[in-house]
Amino acid sequence: MATYTSTLTWVRGDEAFADGKYSRAHEIAFDGGVTMPASSSPHVVKLPLSREDAVDPEEMLVASLSSCHMLFFLDFARRGGFVVDAYVDQAEGVMGKDERGRIAMTQVKLNPQITWAGDKQPAPEEIRELHHKAHEACFIANSFRGDVAIADGEAH
Structure with missing residues (x-):
């Protein structure tokens, strides 16, 4: 089995800490060399204590599920x-x-818009089957406890 790593770095700097008015901005470095700015969501921790121009954990969860689904969808389409x-x-x-009564990401809705090429165009039921297979194969979807819905399709 593969191991995936990331390195998260947060530094307080000169800000106070005990009053809770410290920046939630941090960086996440991935094993492939990409580093990105991250923060708590402005929906959770209001500006200026969070960064609107940084990715937050909730966005990363939605994006990882979307990306995983797409990668399997493309393979099954091919x-x-x-x-x-x-x-x-x-x-x-x-x-x-x-x-359990806990705040959680309870649903992710995928809204894929696909442009097909070539003479062989999939019928709507074939597209639904490709999405179903992609959902069943997606590692992230298999790890996520909430519902995953695909626009114009069924919830999984």
């Missing part, structure tokens, strides 16, 4: 003899209370 020119997904995550 195996089915279809050609995809573009795949754009404006995924949305919904926070709410889970079955």
